Each structure stands twice: as C-alpha cells, then as structure tokens.
C-alpha cells in the first residue's frame with residue numbers, strides 16, 4: 001500500500017531516510033523541504049508492508065519557464081526491504097499522481113542505471129534542461145528527466161530553496 005504522508009509521519013520518514021542513507025543528511029533535507037514554501041506543491045508518499053512504513057519518496061516543485069515541473073529527492077527504502085520493487089512502486093505511483101495533476105516534467109539526480117527503470121532519461125542537460133548547478137562531466141548521466149506530457153518546452157531548471165545549495169548538486 002502507498003499513502004500520502006501527514007505531519008504525524010515525520011519521525012517515521014526521517015527514520016527510513018536515515019537508515020537507507022546511513023547518515024542523517026537526507027532526513028534533514030526532507031524536513032527542510034517540507035517546511036519550505038518554495039517547495040510547494042509537495043508530493044510525499046510512504047510505502048507500507050502490512051502496517052509498517054518501509055519506503056519514502058518526496059517530490060517538490062521545480063521551476064522551468066513555460067512548464068510545470070517537479071524534482072524527485074530523496075527516495076529511500078528501508079534496508080531490510082530492499083530488492084522487492086518498493087522503490088520502483090513509489091516512483092511509479094508518484095509519477096502517476098503528478099501526471100494526473102498536470103505536471104509536465106520531473107527531474108532527478110541519482111544513480112543513472114536505476115531511475116531509467118521507470119522511464120527517466122539520462123543526461124537531462126543535453127536534452128535542454130541544465131541543472132540548478134553545473135553537474136560534473138563524469139556525472140552528467142545522473143541528471144535525468146521524464147517528460148509526462150509530451151511538452152516541447154526546454155530551459156534551465158531551478159529548485160526549491162532548501163535544496164538549491166551547490167553541495168547538493170556537485171558532490
């Protein structure tokens with residue numbers, strides 16, 4: 001089961017993010033994004049196995065002139081539940097809901113051979129969508145886009161304030 005999160009889910013979300021990334025940075029990023037007006041509208045989903053939350057995905061607003069856009073970050077699955085399709089289920093459900101809301105473009109920076117499993121295309125920069133900060137050449141493939149509407153709008157991508165610091169894009 002996948003459900004939209006509520007304010008009461010914050011501790012569970014932070015626990016999953018911290019366990020998955022083995023450090024607290026992403027959990028803090030999620031909290032900052034949830035409190036960032038420039039990140040709205042937000043789509044935050046938890047995946048459950050039985051009654052236990054085992055995965056979390058966050059989409060926040062991204063800005064491309066002439067299009068409606070979102071950024072996927074971060075995605076985390078409890079390490080005890082890896083390799084069972086949870087990450088892909090969360091992405092598919094999120095993309096379905098964003099498409100229904102009229103979002104044209106969704107971006108992600110992450111493992112370049114994972115996100116294409118649900119349709120993301122590598123090297124969004126080369127496709128006309130420069131990242132908020134230049135991505136080092138060796139990681140160009142990791143900046144990805146999925147076009148949900150068939151829009152032909154291209155242009156530079158900006159993101160919410162809480163995730164706009166250079167450190168999120170160049171390390």
Ligand SMILES: CC(C)(COP(=O)(O)OP(=O)(O)OC[C@H]1O[C@@H](n2cnc3c(N)ncnc32)[C@H](O)[C@@H]1OP(=O)(O)O)[C@@H](O)C(=O)NCCC(=O)NCCS
Pocket residue numbers: 020021074075076077078081082083084085086087088089109110111112113114
């Ligand atoms: C990446 C992550 C979300 C995947 O979740 P999951 O539910 O285990 O993934 P799924 O079951 O949907 O997919 C599993 C497949 O993806 C592959 N995969 C998992 N992590 C991967 C990665 N970092 N890079 C490339 N492929 C990866 C697995 O090898 C597996 O491949 P297979 O189907 O050929 O066996 C999870 O490993 C995680 O939380 N990792 C730590 C946080 C993280 O790195 N988040 C994403 C980067 S922002």
